[in-house]
Amino acid sequence: MTQIAPSTWSNWAGNVRAMPRQIARPADEAELGDVIRMAPGPVRIIGSGHSFTPLVASEGTILDLAAFSGLKAHDATRMTATIGAGTALGTLTQLLHAAGQGLPNMGDIDRQTIGGALGTATHGSGIGLGAYHTQLLNVRLADGRGQIRTISAETEPEMIRAIGVNLGAFGAMTEVTFQNMPSYRLRRRRRALPVGDALTNFDSLLKGHRSAEFFVIPFSGHALHLSYDIVDDPVSTHPPEQDEDGLKTLKMLRNALKFLPWLRRKLIGSAIARLAPEDFVDIWFGAYVSERRTRFNEMEYHLPFEAGARALREILTLMEKQFPEVYFPLEIRSVAADETWLSPFYRRETCSIAVHHDAAEDSTAFFRAVEPIFRKYEGRPHWGKMHSLTARDFAALYPRFTEAMEVRRDIDPENRFISPYLAKILGVGA
Ligand SMILES: Cc1cc2nc3c(=O)[nH]c(=O)nc-3n(C[C@H](O)[C@H](O)[C@H](O)COP(=O)(O)OP(=O)(O)OC[C@H]3O[C@@H](n4cnc5c(N)ncnc54)[C@H](O)[C@@H]3O)c2cc1C
The missing domain is CATH 3.40.462.10 (FAD-linked oxidases, C-terminal domain)
Structure with a gap:
């Protein structure tokens, strides 16, 4: 595992800065589990830092999942692909196209990671086209105790709905399976x-x-x-x-x-x-x-x-x-x-x-x-863009907010992924 000593971190826009005690880059799921269990908290996961809200900021550990990258498997008949959650969209597009697949839609840029795009409900445009999380079939993640869980839309559709947009607060995703379409x-x-x-x-x-x-x-x-x-x-x-x-x-x-x-x-x-x-x-x-x-x-x-x-x-x-x-x-x-x-x-x-x-x-x-x-x-x-809302507002705007928080508590009972900012927007103890 690579560990980077304290240094200032800032997001793409430069409006969010943090001084984490470490930035950890686990090489595999075993190392990831160790970080989640033992590293100084809060543990916040970074994609490519393109959010404008302080979702990634932590004074404890920033977890970089760049090692969980690439196309793991694809099915040419069902047009599905299993991808490392740390894969940048710009890499993913090339890999999928080479495999004869396409994402049904994209936003303005391809710098985000898959994990980051799912974290904030990143979207493109099209009245009949959903955001990236609507392609989600399976998720593999490390929970707040560092244990690996696999969640499938086929067997646990409600769980996929609960964690499909997750703000990096429902575990650290290592792999996801997407429903794609033939390249076009x-x-x-x-x-x-x-x-x-x-x-x-x-x-x-x-x-x-x-x-x-x-x-x-x-x-x-x-x-x-x-x-x-x-x-x-x-x-x-x-x-x-x-x-x-x-x-x-x-x-x-x-x-x-x-x-x-x-x-x-x-x-x-x-x-x-x-x-x-x-x-x-x-x-x-x-x-x-x-x-x-x-x-x-x-x-x-x-x-x-x-x-x-x-x-x-x-x-x-x-x-x-x-x-x-x-x-x-x-x-x-x-x-x-x-x-x-x-x-x-x-x-x-x-x-x-x-x-x-x-x-x-x-x-x-x-x-x-x-x-x-x-x-x-x-x-x-947008979860990743400037706003002034807190948990009370979100509870009023999202009919299933309370149930989502119950699922979150089950995945992360000790609030390892909860920074002061996450506590403010989700209403859970820091
Ligand atoms: C120039 C620019 C253009 C943009 N264009 C669009 C657009 O067209 N459409 C749109 O909707 N948004 C757009 N955005 C916003 C951007 O897509 C989101 O903020 C997105 O979340 C950023 O992805 P990221 O990989 O940088 O993630 P980060 O900003 O690094 O992280 C976002 C969230 O995801 C979580 N996360 C990241 N990886 C994982 C993981 N593996 N497991 C669990 N949680 C994880 C983080 O903890 C955090 O909560 C744009 C932003 C910029 C700066």
């Missing part, structure tokens, strides 16, 4: 449209494709609509990524024209309206995934789908009236309802709205002002 190609199209049209045709634009999303550009009056549909056409030329250049331009115009909003709107609006539409075919992961280099902080709430357009309108008005510093686009997606107890999509067809703020600038006032709009529409926050 996607046609991705992007076009600009006025925000008014996006709001008027909100439902059909989000629901009219297998997967679709909007990026609304603040202070521009415009949005970009992206759609993804499965096709048999061959792969075509993938146009160069423009997102990072676009962000630089938006920031530059923000800096220059913060106090001339009408000019900012005119310049950005006409530049977006002139953007050439994008239309290409790629293998599934090539179409979903983007590079995100500019660091930001993010708040994303999951709302009842029918509230999406109203909430978006209010948030845009608030931003454009009170927060001229914001230049990142808002991202609007849809997600299918599911049955997982701590899933923000639990029994609710969802519209997800995400707002972003430059990581180098203070986002406190902005997120504090936006959150009540999300809350008004009974939004459930």
Whole structure:
């Protein structure tokens, strides 16, 4: 086992820091069991540190499961794959494609690990497409006593629903089996449209494709609509990524024209309206995934789908009236309802709205002002993104929260995985 002596750890955005007594990298399940039993607590598991909330922070032990990586087995008939929970999505996509399989959907990036994606209900877009945890068939994990347990959807469906979204508080997952589909190609199209049209045709634009999303550009009056549909056409030329250049331009115009909003709107609006539409075919992961280099902080709430357009309108008005510093686009997606107890999509067809703020600038006032709009529409926050909620709020938002906590207590009776932050959001003793 590798043990790294005390050093400061920070997440991708740089807004969460911790000084653990050790970072432990067990090589196998026996070593993992020893760490959970004996290492200084709390024991918090890290994926790739892409969450914005302090889920991973610990003053005791941060557990890195990078050794539990790779494709362990796959079934070409049933389209299932057993994967190490520490596998990065970007590695997984290659392994699955080589095995003739595809993930039914993906989010914006492929830097997360499988364990991390399941930890926070990471999702992509598509009204008929669930988040990653809806693919879960089996989980192998080390519980709070370091014992290995295997849980299967076939024999224990309720347990899979209880632990499918788990915040790293229901044991350390070493292996999962996913239901995948045959590898496929996607046609991705992007076009600009006025925000008014996006709001008027909100439902059909989000629901009219297998997967679709909007990026609304603040202070521009415009949005970009992206759609993804499965096709048999061959792969075509993938146009160069423009997102990072676009962000630089938006920031530059923000800096220059913060106090001339009408000019900012005119310049950005006409530049977006002139953007050439994008239309290409790629293998599934090539179409979903983007590079995100500019660091930001993010708040994303999951709302009842029918509230999406109203909430978006209010948030845009608030931003454009009170927060001229914001230049990142808002991202609007849809997600299918599911049955997982701590899933923000639990029994609710969802519209997800995400707002972003430059990581180098203070986002406190902005997120504090936006959150009540999300809350008004009974939004459930993304577990890995900024929010101010505590266990009492979650108990009201999640009908099976109490039962989930009973399952958690059975898996981790001594609260080895409970840090002060976890105690706050789950309402269990630290
Ligand atoms: C640039 C960027 C883009 C993003 N895009 C999206 C997106 O498109 N859609 C979306 O939904 N989210 C998105 N996110 C959020 C991100 O997907 C989640 O925060 C995700 O949980 C991060 O995965 P990770 O591997 O970094 O996990 P971490 O952030 O390291 O951990 C997340 C949680 O999982 C737990 N965990 C990790 N591994 C295990 C394991 N093996 N066993 C048990 N628990 C474990 C941790 O303890 C923690 O509670 C994005 C974040 C960033 C920074």
